[in-house]
Amino acid sequence: MGEFSIVATINERRLLKSIEMSGASAIRFNSSHVSLEELQKFISYYEDNCALPLYIDLQGAKLRxxxxxxxxxxxxxxxxxxxxxxxxxxxxxxxxxxxxxxxxxxxxxxxxxxxxxxxxxxxxxxxxxxxxxxxxxxxxxxxxxSPHPINQIELSSRDSDIVLATRKYGFVRYALSFVSSPSEVIELKELSGREVASKIERELPFSRIEEISASSDEIWFCRGDLGAQLGARGLVDFYAFFSDNLRKLYKPVLMAGEVLEHMVDAPFATRSELCHLKDIQRRGFAGVVLSNETAYGSFPIETIKTVLEVTSDE
Missing domain, CATH: 2.40.33.10 (PK beta-barrel domain-like)
Structure with missing residues (x-):
């Protein structure tokens, strides 16, 4: 099945080295929570202290x-x-x-x-x-x-400023929120010259998702915003259809959103989380994006080790 990727979100640099050493594949940092100056300071520190790829999460059409x-x-x-x-x-x-x-x-x-x-x-x-x-x-x-009111076809000025300030770093990649059109991804790739993960955070026709995937390096299926948009039944129906067809995207697809949410507050996952984690790997997902589990949770290292244990080929 190949290596299962683990993208770990952090909101401060304190845990950076321990998360890197625990087995994460990459780090995610949300630019929406900091000023451009704070982001630049973080990346300068990152350059000297971490060898993993860094995804800078861009706001895109997301409301905050x-x-x-x-x-x-x-x-x-x-x-x-x-x-x-x-x-x-x-x-x-x-x-x-x-x-x-x-x-x-x-x-x-x-x-x-x-x-x-x-x-x-x-x-x-x-x-x-x-x-x-x-x-x-x-x-x-x-x-x-719901439904999400914005169909954005170009980068915001703030996202563009972030890209211009950070694209010089070879370890930087970008994750673009609420993508609805391949034109957004194409613009970001042309501006940055870097890899782009497109975040699917609202229900789109699968033909549109295929077009977005063709312009992207990765797809992230983000259940948090999808669940808020679609409700319980809408989310599970869309997930079922998406996962049945994800191999048609021909790009790595990562699952994001409450992957091991129980571990935000507990040192162990629920049995249902463990079984679902293995199931998404078998369905063809190439990895997971950990959010609150590593950004705010009390057991970030244990969470990463749990993912490694469950998804190991051994």
């Missing part, structure tokens, strides 16, 4: 909370304000572009559906919403509106 959003907990039944500061209700910072897509009654999910809101009322520069499912709000976390 502001990086200035304070950490706070919201509870079911609470009302909040989206888009501006309020003296009466707690505020969630989103940009004007996101506000323009909202309408009363619409449901908005945050961080792959862990938090869910329902829009109650729109004003000129904010929206009032009810919390349906509570949780901890963190800066720069992803937002989902």
């Amino acid at each position: 909370l502001s990086r200035s959003q304070p950490i706070m907990e919201v509870k079911a039944g609470e009302q909040v304000v989206l888009g501006c500061r309020s003296s009466q209700l707690r505020s969630i910072a989103v940009d004007p572009r996101t506000l323009s897509y909202l309408s009363p009654g619409m449901r908005v999910s945050i961080e792959d559906g862990r938090i869910e809101l329902q829009v109650l009322k729109l004003e000129a520069d904010f929206a009032r919403a009810m919390v349906l499912r509570g949780g901890v709000i963190r800066p720069a976390k992803g937002m989902n509106i």
